[in-house]
Amino acid sequence: MKKLMTGNEALAYGAYLSGVRVGAAYPGTPSTEIMENFARYPGVFAEWAPNEKVAMDVGIGAAYAGSRAMVSMKHVGLNVAADSLFYAVYTGLKGGLVIACADDPGMHSSQNEQDNRNYAKFAKLPMLEPADSEECKQFMGIALEMSEAFDTPVIVRTVTRISHSSSPVEILEDGPPPPPEDLPLYERNPLKCVMVPANARQRHPVIEEKIKKLADYAETIAINRIEPGDDSLGIVASGSVYQYAREVFPNATFLKLGMVYPLPQKLIKEFASRVKTVVVIEELDPFFEEHIRLMGIEVKGKDIFPMIGEFSPSLIHQCALEAGLIDAPAVEAEAAATAPAVELPIRPPILCPGCGHRGMFHVLRETGVLVLGDIGCYTLGFAPPLSAMHTCGCMGASIGVAHGVAKAGVKDRIVAVIGDSTFFHSGIHPLIDVLYNESNITVIIADNSVTAMTGHQQHPGTGITLQKKTTHAVDLEKLVRSIGYNLVDVVDPYNLEKFEEVLENHLNSGKPSVIISKRPCVLYTKEKRTPPQVNADECTNCGTCLDLGCSPLMQEENNVSIDPMLCNGCGLCVQVCPVEAIVHEVN
Amino acid sequence: MEKIDFLMAGVGGQGTILASNILAEVGLELGYDVKKAEVHGMAQRGGTVESHIRWGDKVYAPVAIQGDVDYLLGFEMLEAGRWPAFIKKDAVVIVNRYRIPPPSVNLGKARYPREEELDSLLKSAASRVFWINATEKAKELGNPAVIGVVMLGALSSLVGGEESAWLNVIKRMVPERFVDLNLKAFEAGRQIQLA
Structure with a gap:
């Protein structure tokens, strides 16, 4: 069947079928659903860790203990987890460990488009790259076997178009192998697992030897294969790009690489000697191309295809046409010539109607403070008309950056804004630094009580686990006070006046402080109040309410209107209207 | 090689994801190889969303080739207008007559195109452009969330395949308490005269 x-679903299914019993992850588009789906299988443990590094250590621990384990994250999550990845390569593991890691070419939902294939070479471990959902399932099993056979973690790399695309997967009748009946005794092996310099020096040659053996293995593994066709053109590709290239060059000979590191040199040589022209098609970095060039083989690649952005069949077709690899356009393009010129306004993502962050950003903008921001839905507060965030680099950066700005010294009053889940991810250490090294900034924890942007995942503050168990909830206020902050307030951003009063109090206090801006995400709580109404006679069409950037508010010819289907009834517009023309219906 | 490419365009939160899931499953039910692509995450927050659904004897890429799409479903008028370059000359376009103005329009900094403008834009690319009131139908049924299934109902009468295939998939994919509502929505869509 x-x-x-x-x-992502298939990676989870593959992990389950292969007997993975422990999974850990931090949510991140496009990887989130891997662990969400894995968590639903019977007999497995799966968790949202506070961040990717913790997740990686959890996976390594489980694998040290002999269980098969999976860790999943988005591409930039591996930056956070890199320290742990590197030691795990040195120590090796007992049970198989797979890192399912999703890159985001095109940056649909990311701050950069790093090519994580480089991590395989950098950290010296094998990497597989599936090209559809069936391969996602199968490669998970191959990766776990490889992990155990070669005593190394293995990365299974996807991109957005693999993680978030659907295709048929064969459902197997057999489930996973049964778990061991008895708990094993932990195998203590400090020479291999305690990475003091003396031990690590013993391990490094082992790793170099292992990569050579893996390269030999790559020659024989079936997921690296030559797919014969017309030998005048030979295409080297992997993953989603292989599928696009198949559409564009239906007759070419292909070298399809399922294992993207280490590369099979003999197979590549055989392929190159067989075809007239070798063309490497790969998104982002010239990873294969550089390797093949170093082998002394002439290839085309980045001279034809871009290093930037996501590929598509159309893009490959266009580039191939321009380079003379093919001679006809994909389709007759006549529409473009006859299309009337209609200007289509763009539609960027915005804060939802009823979002608590909106009230917070409204006050921040009105106060004119410098806002050092972070990653989450609230990053959207940078955009007009709220325009109240001035930096956002990576998870947890806001507080440290704010501290640095304060130490350099500027006239501006300084605020860091960080979400609750992001704070648990990597906001605690910089918050300690602010107090330890004394800068008088105000940190706002924008607490919507869930990891909202990636689709409402639980976190250490929610009191619920990934597998829906009730658990201890870390209290943000108590946590912050325990560090030593004594100016801490919890305030509802729906109450603009109160929020402004608290903010002014903190900014004028002359000491480091924390505001917890608390309002649960309305998409998650599904809370909806009766929409207010605009009294058209009173409305002067001044546009003050429109500066909230709330989609139900619409400027008409003579007044502003509210679309009741979109409105959440939060009442911020009622509060900001200078002539009291927006009113909640009086019952 | 037989193939049918669909493109759904809308605004985050409009239910394109469920509709695209249903359409992909119907393809599988009808015996095609199927692939589907969409982007989640930040795009959900009121931004532009697009789903590609491809049926065929053998489908490689999950995204369609520009100029080769057979059916365009616009869940929102402006969003439908972004895709003329993707559809083929004899494509069918079904547009839900519903506007969600983007922020720049609300702020008076940009103009929302008129229906006639969008219509001529789409007609310059495709021969058959149908405007339907799916949101209104959905509201009549008591739940604006079912516009996607109303759109699928309208689409189904053009795509063909046994009606039972569509109904089976809807029954299978929708939470039990919403099955009746969605079957009604599908039927309401099927009854819309496309002209």
Whole structure:
């Protein structure tokens, strides 16, 4: 039986079938659904860790203990987890460990488009790259076997178009192997697992030897294969790009690489000697291309295809046409010539109607403070008309950056804004630094009580685990006070007057402080109040309410209107209207 | 090689994801190889969303080739207008007559195109452009969330395949307490005269 699955669902299914019993992750688009789906299988433990580094250590621990384990994250999550990844390569593991890691070419929902294939070479471990959901399932099993056979973690790399695309997956009748009946005794092996310099020096040659053996293995593994066709053109590709290239060059000979590191040199040589022209098609970095060039083989690649952005069949077709690899356009393009010129306004993502962050950003903008920001839905507060965030680099950066700005010294009053889940991810250490090294900034924890942007995942503050168990909830206020902050307030951003009063109090206090801006995400709570109404006779059409950047508010010819289907009834517009023309219905 | 490409365009939160899931499953039910692509995450927050659904004897890429899409479903008028370059000359376009103005329009900094403008834009690319009131139908049924299934109902009468295939998939994919509502929505869509 076949079932449609996204790549992420299939990775989870593959992990389950292969006997993975421990999973850990931090949510991040496009990887989030891997662990969400894995968590639903019977007999497994799966968790949202506070961040990717913790997740990686949890996976390594489980694998040290002999269980098969999976850790998942988005591409930039591996930056956070890199320290742990590197030591795990040195120590090796007992049970198989797979890192399912999703890159985001095109930056649909990311701050950069790093190519994580480089991590395989950098950290010296094998990497596989599936090209559809069925391969996601299968490669998970191959990766776990490889992990155990070669005593190394293995990365299974996807991209957005694999993780979030659906294709049929063969459902197997057999489930996973049964778990061991008895708990094993932990195998203590300090020479291998305590990475003091003396021990680590013993391990490094082992790793170099291992990568050579893996390269030999890559020659034989079936997921690296030559797919014969017309030998005048030979295409080297992997993952989603292989599928796009198949559409564009239906007759070419292909070298399809399922294992993208280490590369099979003999197979590549055989392929190159067989075809007239070798063309490497790969998104982002010239990873294969550089390797093949170093082998002394002439290839085309980044001279034809871009290093920037996401590929598509159309883009590959266009580039190939311009380079003379093909001679006809994909389709007759006549529409473009005859299309009337209509200007289409863009539609960027915005804070939802009823979002508590809106009230907070409204006050921050009105106060004119410098806002050092962070990653989450609230990053959208940078955009006009709220325009109240001035930096955002990576998870947890806000507080440290604010501290640095304060130490350099500027005239501005300084605020760091960080979400609750992001704070648990990597905001606690910089918050300690602010107090330890004394800068008088105000940190606002924008607490919507869930990891909202990635689709409402639980976190250490919610009191619920990934597998829906009730658990201890870390109290943000108590946590912050325990560090030593004594100016801490919890305030509802729906109450603009109160919020402004508290903010002014903190900014004028001359000491480091924390405001917890608390309002649960309305998309998550599904809370909806009766929409207010605009009294058209009173409305002067001044546009003050429109500066909230709330989608139900619409400027008409003579007044502002509210679309009741979109409105959440939060009442911020009622509060900001200078002539009291927006009113909640009086019952 | 037989293939049918669909493109759904809308605004985050409009239910394109459920509709695209249903359409992909119907393809599988009808015996096609199927692939589907969409982007989640930040795009959900009121931004532009697009789903590609491809049926065929053998489908490689999950995204369609520009100029080769057979059916465009616009859940929102402006969003439908972004895709003329993707559809083929004899494509069918079904547009839900519903506007969600983007922020720049609300702020008076940009103009929302008129229906006639969008219509001529789409007609310059495709021969058959149908405007339907799916949101209104959904509201009549008591739940604006079912516009996607109303749109699928309208689409189904053009795509063909046994009606039972569509109904089976809806029954399977919708939470039990919403099955009746969605079957009604599908039927309401099927009854819309496309002209």
